[in-house]
Amino acid sequence: MNKLLVNRFTILNNFITIYCFLGFSIRMILFMMSLKSLDISLLNIFKVFGLGFVFDFGTAVFFILPYGLYLLIFPSKFIGKSLDKWLTYGILFFTFFITVFSFLAEFPFWDEFNTRFNFIAVDYLIYTYEVFENINQSYPLPVLIISLLLVTGLFFLYFTKTQKFAKVFSDRLSFKNRLIPILFLAGISLIYIQFVPNKIAELGENTYVNELSKNGVYSFFAAFRSNELDYDTFYQKLPEDLAFALVKEDVKQRNQVYLSDSITNLERRITNSGLEIRPNIVLVCIESFSAEFMGKFGNKENLTPNLDTMADQSIFFTNLYATGTRTVRGMEALTLSVPPTPGNSIVRRHENTNLYSIATILKQKDYNLNFIYGGDGYFDNMNTFFGGQGFTIVDRNRGNPLNDIITTKRINIEDTEVTFENAWGICDEDIYKKSIKIADDNYALGKPFFNFIMTTSNHKPYSFPANAIAMPQGKRASVIKYTDFAIGKFINSAKTKPWFKNTIFIFIADHCANSAGKWEVNIDKHHIPAMIFNSQQAPEKVDKLASQIDIMPTVFGYLNWNYTSSLYGKDIRLMQPNEERAFLGNYRTIGLLQNNIFTEINDRKQCHQYSWNSDTKEMKELKTLNLTLKNKTIANYQTASERFTRGQMKAN
Secondary structure (H helix, E strand, O other), X not given: OHHHHHOOOHHHHHHHHHHHHHHHHHHHHHHXXXXXXXXXXXXXXXXXXXXXXXXXXXXXXXXXXXXHHHHHHOOHHHOOOHHHHHHHHHHHHHXXXXXXXXXXXXXXXXXXXXOOOOHHHHHHHHOHHHHHHHHHHHOOHHHHHHHHHHHHHHHHHHHHHOOHHHHHHHOOOOHHHHHHHHHHHHHHHHHHHHXXXXXXXXOOOOHHHHHHOOOHHHHHHHHHHOOOOOHHHHOOOOOHHHHHHHHHHHHOOOOEEEOOOOOOOOOEEEOOOOOOOOOEEEEEEEOOOOHHHOHHHOOOOOOOHXXXXXXXXXXXXXXXXXXXXXXXXXXXXXXXXXXXXXXXXXXXXXXXXXXXXXXXXXXHOOOEEEEEEOOOOOHHHHHHHHHHOOOEEEEOOOOOOOOOOOOOOEEEOOHHHOOOEEOOEEOHHHHHHHHHHHHHHHHHXXXXXXEEEEOOOOOOOOOOOOOOOOOOOOOHHHHHHHHHHHHHHHHHHHOOOOOHHHEEEEEEEOOOOOOOOOOOOOHHHHEEEEEEEOXXXXXXXXXXXXXXXXXXXHHHHHOXXXXXXXXXXXXXXXXXXXXXXXXXXXXXXXXXXXXXXXXXXXXXXXXXXXXXXXXOOEEEEOOOOOHHHHHHHHHHHHHHHHHHHOOOOEOO
């Protein structure tokens, strides 16, 4: 065996050693970067580096196995010939290049998400234009590519100087002798596939420790394999009748009556007193906008003077939480008014057209619906989802056609309408200009309109038009300032329009700028601002604990609408203290915040509860579970998941 490892298989053996050393080095750097957030103990240090080595070794074996298979099947008589050399160089170059790239890519991903590669990295592979343009605009891409080539070249230089290539090309082992190490590697691979799930790194309470003990590539493929999570398979359940009974009791408010005795039917009649009004509605979903950015929430940098001023003139929600950590989660919450079901957002799933949503209610009130996005709405399946609910699509068409089943109209944002654009889309000023034009066109038709505007500027690479604000490019604080600047400019422009007085504006974030922290779900990293501006109502500060899914039912309440609903969201105006709650999740771990207790359920069929201190932003695990809150949490997520997968969320 020793002869095998130092001759024909010497580079294969060296690769595993080099990979494990690089894995240790990357882990150590990330460990030092995260010291403030780690729970330092001998057990955690052993977990980070001991379990980390286990994952690194397995990943190294997977990486080098294709080269090993080449060594096995290549005929002995051609070893050392030109074909062998060129194929060996090519396979090893690709292997080392991808290895170095994957290690270096860990740093920006960790910097933004504080995790190893996960479902976000998997999702981004689908949308190559946005991802590669974002990399190109955020980092010096030529320098990165040259660096990758140089590092890969250094490995080749090392193998040449140490005569390892010479040994590889001079050792003509028999097929039988070559089969032994390959069977060994294949056996190790099968052991990892069957018995070393990525989840074993997630047993601790500190998410930084958990993530550091993982390997990025191993985590990537684990996320790829579990990109769809079946609730029935992975989560705790209640008997169906009990689950739906709890939900029907939970979602029903005092002005609502159920229209069916069926236990699974959530349809209810909602009646509001007062004169029903139908103003135009403009919902601005602001990209990655945490509550902590605003002066109203204590920020001292004066980044949001327009929003802070508007908050005093609005119905301002100070204790509202995003359901998730991605844009599609915010869209799901605002349109479907549903808890964040585990796995992919419904926006990105199949069979997501013609769902019971706010569009169903708005169409009953004879509204024109428009989804306005500054990028190509092909990204994250936005166009299919919104088009499937009856929205006209207004986007930056980059040649990705609508799904054949979508019959809605699509309006392109032309080059002449764009003054600035980055990887994610046109700048906020431009999207607001286009929105004004769409509003003008709809106003001319004599029907009320609902415009869902999705902004893109507040996203890496944090770029915006030159001279818009007196702050440097490429900084988060700068693009927050620009986001606020564009909103102020938008409102000033809208005020000049004849439709302004009869238009309400909802400003709300899709999610926070960062979701990382000590716990699986970090509650403070879901706190977002929300306000209803120009509502013709007296300004009001609403401190009730509420969820993103409650915003549109609350708007309908302020408008005194009578309508039929199957939504999970509530009218915040009518919430009693014991009804205040927020749904929060992060793809696999989902939960409910109520009465300062956060009930968390995960895909290991576990349930944990924590006391939540909103002042210190700390959680402490409770030893005894509150069964009422546990069952309520499970019931909401179980029924939401079942209703979608069974087609019960479809509009009639």
